[in-house]
Amino acid sequence: MSRTSPNIIITGTPGVGKTSHCELLAERTGLAHLSVNDVVKERECHEGWDDEYQSWIVDEDKLLDAIEPQLKPGGCILDWHACDLFPESWIDLVVVLRVETRVLYDRLTARNYPEKKLQENIDSEIMQVLLDEARESYDEQIVVELQSGTTEELEANVERIEAWVRQWREDRAKEE
Numbered sequence: 056m057s058r059t060s061p062n063i064i065i066t067g068t069p070g071v072g073k074t075s076h077c078e079l080l081a082e083r084t085g086l087a088h089l090s091v092n093d094v095v096k097e098r099e100c101h102e103g104w105d106d107e108y109q110s111w112i113v114d115e116d117k118l119l120d121a122i123e124p125q126l127k128p129g130g131c132i133l134d135w136h137a138c139d140l141f142p143e144s145w146i147d148l149v150v151v152l153r154v155e156t157r158v159l160y161d162r163l164t165a166r167n168y169p170e171k172k173l174q175e176n177i178d179s180e181i182m183q184v185l186l187d188e189a190r191e192s193y194d195e196q197i198v199v200e201l202q203s204g205t206t207e208e209l210e211a212n213v214e215r216i217e218a219w220v221r222q223w224r225e226d227r228a229k230e231e
């Protein structure tokens with residue numbers, strides 16, 4: 056698949072800062088921020104609502120069919136707490152955001168997460184579940200782990216990804 060702009064996944068445990076990163080990055084690069092949660096909800100790519108976890112039960116096939124037309128030409132930033140379902144051939148960079156347990160606890164508590172969901176997400180961050188998932192699903196060279204504990208780190212991460220996008224576009228232009 057030939058893309059004129061890259062597709063990037065920004066992933067990590069809920070509360071690490073995916074949306075904050077994606078919004079800033081979209082604004083600065085012109086890439087489209089695709090919130091997978093919104094797609095699931097708006098395009099009904101789910102099999103109903105899970106009351107205990109307060110989240111949709113995602114129909115992954117439906118989701119992939121829904122986003123494929125947007126991903127094919129490139130230029131998307133996928134914002135989601137999972138990454139292993141997206142075909143490798145669609146993706147150019149996978150950013151896994153990480154945060155200290157204490158900071159994540161405060162962020163999720165502020166959102167009034169149900170106790171079970173809060174604890175599972177904290178455990179998932181401690182066990183680096185998303186980082187392992189990304190490393191198992193994609194070429195290690197395209198997987199980057201970045202800290203997202205402070206606004207300075209957020210700014211530095213966005214600058215770094217922005218520079219990567221610039222370079223990607225320059226390299227692609229040279230190839231043509």
Ligand SMILES: Nc1ncnc2c1ncn2[C@@H]1O[C@H](COP(=O)(O)OP(=O)(O)OP(=O)(O)O)[C@@H](O)[C@H]1O
Pocket residue numbers: 067068069070071072073074075076136162202203204205206207208209
């Ligand atoms: N690097 C950071 N420094 C300071 N605050 C941050 C940082 N990243 C995120 N936050 C704050 O943490 C909260 C959660 O951030 P955000 O919604 O971006 O996380 P998320 O990973 O997208 O969560 P979800 O998966 O539930 O959508 C927000 O209040 C945001 O302002």
